[in-house]
Amino acid sequence: MSAATRLRRLDEEREIIVLERSSEVSFANCGLPYHVSGVIADREALSLQSPERLAARFRIDARVRHEAVAIDRAAKTVTVRRLDDGATAEIGYDELVLSPGAAPRRLANAAADAPVRTLRTLDDLDRILTDLDDVPPAGSVVVVGGGFIGIEMADNLHRRGLDVALVQRGTHLLAELDEEMASPIADHLLGLGVDVRLGGAVAAVGVDHVLLDDGGRLPAALVIAAIGVTPEASLAADAGLELGASGGIAVDAFHRTSDPSIFAIGDAAEKREAIDGSGTLATLAGLANRHGRAVADAIAGGATPARPALGTSIVDAAxxxxxxxxxxxxxxxxxxxxxxxxxxxxxxxxxxxxxxxxxxxxxxxxxxxxxxxxxxxxxxxxxxxxxxxxxxxxxxxxxxxxxxxxxxxxxxxxxxxxxxxxxxxxxxxxxxxGEDRVIQWHELDRELAAGAVLVDVRAEAQLAEGRIPGAQWIPVESLRERHAEFTGRRIVVQCRVGQGAHTAARLLSELGHDVVNLDGGYLTWRDGRRARALAELPLAA
Amino acid sequence: MSAATRLRRLDEEREIIVLERSSEVSFANCGLPYHVSGVIADREALSLQSPERLAARFRIDARVRHEAVAIDRAAKTVTVRRLDDGATAEIGYDELVLSPGAAPRRLANAAADAPVRTLRTLDDLDRILTDLDDVPPAGSVVVVGGGFIGIEMADNLHRRGLDVALVQRGTHLLAELDEEMASPIADHLLGLGVDVRLGGAVAAVGVDHVLLDDGGRLPAALVIAAIGVTPEASLAADAGLELGASGGIAVDAFHRTSDPSIFAIGDAAEKREAIDGSGTLATLAGLANRHGRAVADAIAGGATPARPALGTSIVDAAxxxxxxxxxxxxxxxxxxxxxxxxxxxxxxxxxxxxxxxxxxxxxxxxxxxxxxxxxxxxxxxxxxxxxxxxxxxxxxxxxxxxxxxxxxxxxxxxxxxxxxxxxxxxxxxxxxxGEDRVIQWHELDRELAAGAVLVDVRAEAQLAEGRIPGAQWIPVESLRERHAEFTGRRIVVQCRVGQGAHTAARLLSELGHDVVNLDGGYLTWRDGRRARALAELPLAA
The missing domain is CATH 3.50.50.60 (FAD/NAD(P)-binding domain)
Incomplete structure (x- = not known):
């Protein structure tokens, strides 16, 4: 819709047709999980545009429940199936923009009659809500997948009063984060009563339960599969368009595919990654919106090349x-x-x-x-x-x-x-x-094994929060008197967050010692240790 | 303190003496107004450091109630007066860092016995709190000055239950903003019951009132003068150091004054402005902290030049x-x-x-x-x-x-x-x-006088918010039918915020019309008109 409305603003004359397989031409997909709990109470708030409004305001011919099923690049036509009656027709194009999005991955080992749902469209949401009508209050649901959608669904199902388990195959929630950064999220969800299972691969899904490969059995009146998406690239591939290594439709910086009359944007298209230029899917709403606008500029003749993707993302985890x-x-x-x-x-x-x-x-x-x-x-x-x-x-x-x-x-x-x-x-x-030298939380055991001494320089009142085994407590203020105790030894200094220890490390370094600071202090070490415990892994890397 | 503590971290050997005229070596000056209302309930929370802690942790010799009264650059000494007994002494220096801050401006026309206070230090805060003990509940106070401190004091005195007037000499609060951006702030304070007086110069302050030059008389058991600051540059000037055009102590990018052994930082020093490189005071805590740290680097020999100042600022206006x-x-x-x-x-x-x-x-x-x-x-x-x-x-x-x-x-x-x-x-x-062309709110009258037609393209439901006199209402959706009505005339389109009018402007432009969009739409025009009304100025510039 960004492409279509922008193109109309740039060109009043052009004929613009939008084909949409679902019943909604534009909806707030990032808001869908919040209607499950009622945080977004009004379903209508999730529907952002209608074909009628697009026609009246932008003179756009938007056809819902119309699926593009084939592209004839030589003839420049698209075969369209009208889903309500199955009728097909050909539509000609001068330029074709592919924006079919990405499809949720399916759970491989679910029984045919297992109550497994995915969430992509308002239609999917309606089905889930209907299913939930049959789940008793405080009934059990299992969410598979600890990414954005999985966490949001677990949160909102929990807010609805259901008994929720969240199963994540990886060692921590949110693969975008490192383990020590993610462990507070798992702890927070556990604290709310969500049964978080890390490193938990799904062995089977039956009609009323999920079996994990560690033998765990989770009751499940409903299972939400949120295990990622794959770009909907088959229409493009069938038409002979090039795909990238990521599986997305390959495009240049102006969103043009290997056919110069065909463009691709959104979750179906491959993007360039900002840091090393590699191909990435980066299925993010911000990029999709921006590229939608940009492709209209490209068609109308005034485009600037797309910037590579940083993949900035955020999630509210309960x-x-x-x-x-x-x-x-x-x-x-x-x-x-x-x-x-x-x-x-x-x-x-x-x-x-x-x-x-x-x-x-x-x-x-x-x-x-x-x-x-x-x-x-x-x-x-x-x-x-x-x-x-x-x-x-x-x-x-x-x-x-x-x-x-x-x-x-x-x-x-x-x-x-x-x-x-x-x-x-x-x-x-x-x-x-080089003024400061640090080690990471997962490197501490190795340092200590190699003979370093660990000095905790926190104020006495901070010790109650917890202590790292083997640490010797000497507050910063006493180091000038006592530093000679460590002559000849490598020193790891540690405080609560790393800042007081920086002062201590500078002091000890100025006094001639070989000293490193434990980066992030006790708190990062605690989060890292907790991450390893949650994943049932040893602390040392 | 940023300079002193940083320097200690860089150099354990150097002797570091801090001279401080007030009784507090480091306090949260940006928090002072909030203790007036009790938002910050604990006065101790405002005191960030003590000489004892600085000695124990950083081996810094911090002397409070010690005022530097003269610099002998040839001898490299500072004359220090101990305020408790008036005794003076000379202290030698290798490097001298001047960070005396800025002094509140005084009200020019206050009677000698008028209850006027300024707020800079914890000592000032204590005096104001003592004064307030004598003000009856719901008694009247006047704050002169509509900048950050003035607004924060008005807010907190109002929260304390007092009857507050806020007098601002300029046409709007917060000189950093333009008038149409500031008018919602005045409206917000007025809505809370603060008596905001714009364009109000103080003619006189008596023992129980403030007289404005428009004849207004505001009862005042206490008057807070918050009319800006002047850099405390006299110590530097008396020592023959160069001052900048701003009145601040002139320094290079490494915070060095015209004497290579003397540095100056903080509100007393002149900064370079980011946009045109001109001299500015930019009395902001962030810059002061950064430059404090940087001057330690300069003294220790590892400095990077200061970046010019953007002057980023923010205030909570009630x-x-x-x-x-x-x-x-x-x-x-x-x-x-x-x-x-x-x-x-x-x-x-x-x-x-x-x-x-x-x-x-x-x-x-x-x-x-x-x-x-x-x-x-x-x-x-x-x-x-x-x-x-x-x-x-x-x-x-x-x-x-x-x-x-x-x-x-x-x-x-x-x-x-x-x-x-x-x-x-x-x-x-x-x-x-050039895809979009706009006019500003204050240019509308001129456009209309020159014969342009104003077209309000909002949806019908938005009209209740208010209308611009002379506007003709045609929603975007009807423009394709009706645009010929304006053939040959310049068109100003206007919606609520500018976005729908952008669509309308594009459409009319594509249809061959001479069209401009009213930037910011009805809301900006309303705020601008309100600003002029508050300042009793005509709408046209």
Whole structure:
């Protein structure tokens, strides 16, 4: 619809026909899960456009329940099936825009009569709501898949009062995040009473249960499969259009396929990834909307090339927000990058003003050129702001150290005089210059095994939160007196979040010691340990 | 304190002495107004550091109630007066960092016994609280000055239950904003019962009242003067250091004054402005903190030059948030720039998800090179995020049109698939390409006087909000039938916020008409008209 309405604004004369297989020409797909709980009470709020309005306002001929079933590129025609009566017809085109989206993956091992549903369209939502009418209050449902849709569905089914299990094949929820960043989300859902099962592959789905391959048996009056999507590329492939390695329709920077009269956009089209230019699906609403608009410009003759995709994303996990942009540490390492990793735990705004809440932040930086490769933020208030600022910085190639110099708005209700974003920049700068040296939470056991001493420099009042086994407690203020105890040994310093330990590490370094800071402090170590425990994995990598 | 603690982290050996005239070595000055109302209930929360802690943690010798009264640059000494007993002494220095801040301006025409207070330090706060003990419940106080501090004090005195008048000499509150952006703030305060007086110069202050030069008489058991600050540059000037045109101490990009052994930072030092490099005071906490850290780097030998100041700022005006960065339209025009101006009124997040609230946004763009010169955002939720994204974009010189391509995090709780920031970019791009042509709210009367016809293209249900005199109502959907009525006339199209009118303008332009869109639609015109009414000025510029 972005393409069609934009094209009309650019050209009053052109004939514009929209073919849509479902019964809705434009709907709020990101809002669908929230109608399950009633957070979005009015189903009509999810329906954004109608063929009547498109005709009246934009002179667009939008035909719902019409499926494009074949393309004849030589004749420049599309074969269209009218779903209500099965009749087919040919429609000619000068330019054809493919925007068929992506189809939910199906669970491989479900019985034919198993109550498995996927969620993509308003029609799907209506079916799920009908099914839920037959589920008793507090009945059991299983959501398979711990990504955005899986978490949102688990949240909203739980809000509806149902007994919800969330099964995730991977070691943590939200594959976009690294494990230690994701573990608070699993903990939060567990705390609400959602039965989160990590590393849980589905062995079978029966009429009233889900069997896991570890032998677990989850009762299930309804199963929601939210295990990802595949681009709807078959129409394009059948017409001989090239596909990319991702399985999406291959396009150039102007969204043109291998046939110059055919364009492809949205979840069906392959995008370029911002960091290394590789092909990616990046099935995100923002990109789909932008490319829809851009393809109209391309057709009308005034296009600018598409920028590669950073993949900025965010999800509300039952009140806890998780956001990410670019690469995770895991992806960066898998792709062979040497990285610097930064964890911080700042407050959302000045701690002296009421309502400040903790954030958990992670920055992944290319060790060779200080480029920001990715970021993750988890918390409640202020998560979206910080990920958007980092996404903006990444889109213009700002170095990690340069985050220190961003002039962000400060009053105590909104941030800090040194905003959490600036602090990431300071840490990045200290790491780039070698002023600070750090180890990661999963490297601690190796350091200790190699003979390093772990010094916990927190204030006494902070110790109650928990202690890392083997740590010796010496507050920063006592280090000047006691540092000689460690002469000749490598020292790992550790505080609650990494900041006091930075002061301690500087002091010990100035006093001639070999010292490293445990990045992110006790909190990151705790989150990492918890992630490994949830996934039933050992702490050391 | 940023400078002192950073320097200690860089150098364990150096002797570091801090001289502080007040009794607090480091306090949350941006939080002071909120203790007046009890929003920040605990006074101790405002005190961030103590000499004892600085000594124990950083081996810093911090001396409160010690005033530096003279500098002997040749001898490299500072004369220090101990305020408790008046004793003076000389302290030698290798490097001297001046960070004396800025002093509140005094009301010129107050009687000697008038109860006028200013707010800068915790000591000032304590005096105001003592004074307030003598003000009866619901007694009258007058705040003079409609900037950040004035608005925050008016808000918090009002929350305390007092009868508050807010007197602003200028035509609108918050000089950083343009008048039409600021008028909702005055309206909001008026709605809460604060007696906002715009264009109100103080003629005299007596023991129990304030007289305005329009003859108004405001009862006042206490008067808060918040009419700006002047840099505390006299110590530097007396020592023969150069001052800048702004009155601040002149420094280079490494915060070095005209004496290479003396540095100056904070509100007393002049900064470079980001847009045209001119000298500015930019008395903002973020810059002060950053420069404090940077001066330590400079002294220790590892500095990077200071970036020029954008002046990003934000204020909570009794629940309504106003933020700005860079230049206002007024400043840009005064400095001779030809600008494109964009007003939008988006929702804070997807309107189909509960809790979406309106934002009012303004972007000021250089007409020659599409550079962003400034932005203003007013609303409740999501204001800080949008100003921070624009500030980040400005800091790297991103073109206004490029805002369209930023990949911002979208889920319906946080934003829109086309975020308000992206929409600003689309409008900027349409203006840059000439696809869209606009006039501003204050240009409408001139257009109509010159014979243009004003066409209101809103949906019928939107008309109840108000109508612009002289507008003819034709909804977008009827324009294709009726456009011939305007053949040969210039057309101004207008909707609620500018977006439907963009569709109408494109349509009419495609049909061969001379058409311009009223930027920001009815809402911006209404805010502009209201601003002029509040200031008792005519609507036409």
């Amino acid at each position: 009140g806890l927000t998780a956001a990410s942009v670019g690469w995770s540490e895991r992806v960066a390492r898998r792709r062979g990058r040497e990285v610097r990793v930064i964890h911080t735990h700042p407050f959302s705004h000045a701690s002296y003003y009421p309502g400040a809440v903790p954030l958990s932040m992670k920055l992944v930086v290319d060790a060779h050129d200080d480029r920001i490769l990715g970021a993750q933020v988890v918390g409640t208030d202020g998560v979206d702001k910080r990920i958007d600022v980092i996404a903006t910085a990444m889109s213009v190639g700002l170095a990690a150290s340069a985050l220190a110099d961003l002039e962000l708005a400060y009053a105590p209700q909104y941030g800090s005089a040194k905003d959490p974003i600036n602090m990431l920049g300071y840490v990045a700068r200290n790491l780039a210059s | 629940g309504l948030t106003a933020a700005s960065v860079g230049w206002s339209e007024r400043v840009a025009r005064r400095r001779g720039r030809e600008v494109r101006v964009i007003h939008t009124h988006p929702f804070s997040h997807a309107s189909y998800y509960p809790g979406a609230v309106p934002l009012s946004m303004k972007l000021v763009v250089d007409a020659h090179d599409d550079r962003i010169l400034g932005a203003q955002v007013v609303g409740t939720d999501g204001v800080d995020k949008r100003i921070d994204v624009i500030a980040t974009a400005m800091s790297v010189g991103l073109a206004a049109s490029a805002l369209a391509d930023l990949e911002l995090a979208y889920a319906p709780q946080y934003g829109s698939a086309k975020d308000p920031i992206n929409m600003l970019g689309y409008v900027a791009r349409n203006l840059a390409s």
